[in-house]
Amino acid sequence: MSFLDLTATILNLLKKQSFQKERGNNHVHIWEHELENVLDLKNLTLHTQALPQCFLASKNAKREDLALGATKTFRRLDETETLDKYLEQENVQLFGGRRFDPMKNIGNEWRTLGDIYLFLPRIHFITSGNKTRIRINFIENDLLDNGELKPEVLFEIHDTISFTEQSQLNPYFSFDHQLPGESEWGRKINGCLNIFSNGKIGKIVLSRKQIFTAKSNTDLKIQLEKTKVEGNYIFYFKYSEEDAFLSVSPEKLFSIRNGRIEVDALAGSSPRGKSKSDDDRLGDDLLKNQKELNEHRFVTDSIMDSLTELGLKPEFIVAETLLKLPYIQHIHSLISCPLGRHTKILDLMEKLHPTPAVGGSPRELAMENIRAFEPFDRGLYAAPMGIIGKNYSEIIVGIRSALINGKNLHIYGGAGIVPGSTAEREWNETQNKMKAIAGLFS
Structure with a gap:
């Protein structure tokens, strides 16, 4: 047609x-x-x-x-x-x-x-x-x-509904700067580690971003065309002539089908291997790594507590398995339960966001430290987005994402900082996560 x-x-x-x-x-x-x-x-x-x-x-x-x-x-x-x-x-x-x-x-x-x-x-x-x-x-x-x-x-x-056979131009982006820089990142990680010593907070998720500039405005549609599902949600949102947001995210905040809610827990990660044996070894090591398992359990415990506080009875459908994506693999759990008769969808969003996977734990203390440490506004990065409705909801977490604002391109990545984290490892982890979206611009 x-x-x-x-x-x-x-x-x-x-x-x-x-x-x-x-x-x-x-x-x-x-x-x-x-x-x-x-x-x-x-x-x-x-x-x-x-x-x-x-x-x-x-x-x-x-x-x-x-x-x-x-x-x-x-x-x-x-x-x-x-x-x-x-x-x-x-x-x-x-x-x-x-x-x-x-x-x-x-x-x-x-x-x-x-x-x-x-x-x-x-x-x-x-x-x-x-x-x-x-x-x-x-x-x-x-x-x-x-x-x-x-x-x-x-x-x-x-x-x-008037569609046109327009051709998509692929502008060249030149690197401008990143926030924070690597040395500043190290200072912020050390700041988090010092805070952990008081025992009041267990995890802070810090993010960074890279900024690129094009010679003309664009809208990320060339990049949207290149996306493949491969275990990810694809979310594209153009909300003005000069602004568009693209997320290729493996993580949903929650979905609703037939009166049931499902919630993803995605935390703890490792690179993919260069060969199958190398990849399997990295995956096995990830599932045995106590630091990564602790990070994952911060998330699952928080989700279970949040749903219980809303009067629901959550249970694990999938517990601590590997989710393998093109550039990275994660520890993954899936939690589900029937919705209550009077459960409001906006209450679910408010209660579940942000999970410790993108915020930290406990939530309020983690958010206070994110505000203090991060030198930029995340906006839609790691935010809840998608479709919301009584009979059908699909709300994802906007990670692995990019924003076009006029001629400026912002690419985001984050890492969970816990006791034992090192600045170099978390820098490399965020770099690896940003590859998922940066690869669409090559």
Whole structure:
């Protein structure tokens, strides 16, 4: 199906629709239709100019979602009451993310994003199995008194689903600087080790970033095109003309399916080997390394405690196995439990983020030290992002990530600092983690 045929098909179907007007401006009308052709949604993302736009591919490659345009946006952390009213409705799904730490002074590169950017998409494509469905979301203000769509809404939809055969330019990026530098990193690691001596804190996750500059603006779509699932989620979020964020992350914060929540624990890592025997040896050593196991158990203990505090009964589905990715291998556990009748999704996000894998333990003390030690705002790096809804949620942790802000490229990596950590080892670990995203720019 050509882009023109796709646009025409959707508009012709929509013009025949009318909706029953409801009371209340928060009610969402959802029109859904299964398309005759299966669409490659990553490819579709490469050819849209709609704003905002958000693409998510699941790590098992079984589902892709593409959200285009906004029926409703949420840009403030104090809008939780209104957000809850939307999320209580069947099949309403919001896309986007929130900043890692709203208490940290916002960096200039994140000002367009703000503390939170969640949106109810105007257009939502879902490819799963051998089917592609389209959902279009409307609110009361989009409808005439007779329930038909206002003409301006149809024009907006036309613009949102107008795809073009544009070519992608691959700009050259030159290295600018990194924060912190290697010597400063060493001082910060030593600062963490000194803090551990008081026995009040067991882990602090510190991150660093590399900054590159291009001669012209770009939007990471060349890099999105190069991504492969390979056990990772792929998340792309373009929220302004000059800003786009890409994460190739192995870690989810939580997912919701059929009334159950699943939570990943991913902490403790080692490089991949150059041969199978070398790789197996490194993996075996990782599972026997007490420092790495302790780091992993900080995470699993925290997740179990957080879910229990919400009145849930979590259990291990997978415990302390290896998750092998192209550049790195991790200790991995999977925790699951049924949701409570009155469990709110936003409460889950607030309770689970940040896990010790990206923050530290205990949480509040670790966050205080991250604010003190890190010389930049993480923004969406290591933050919760993805799809949030009552019946279906897929919230990932935005690690292995890059931000484009105008002509500037920011690439991020972090490491868990615990007693026994060394600056050199953690520097090399962050370098290895950044390879996963930096390799997309070669």
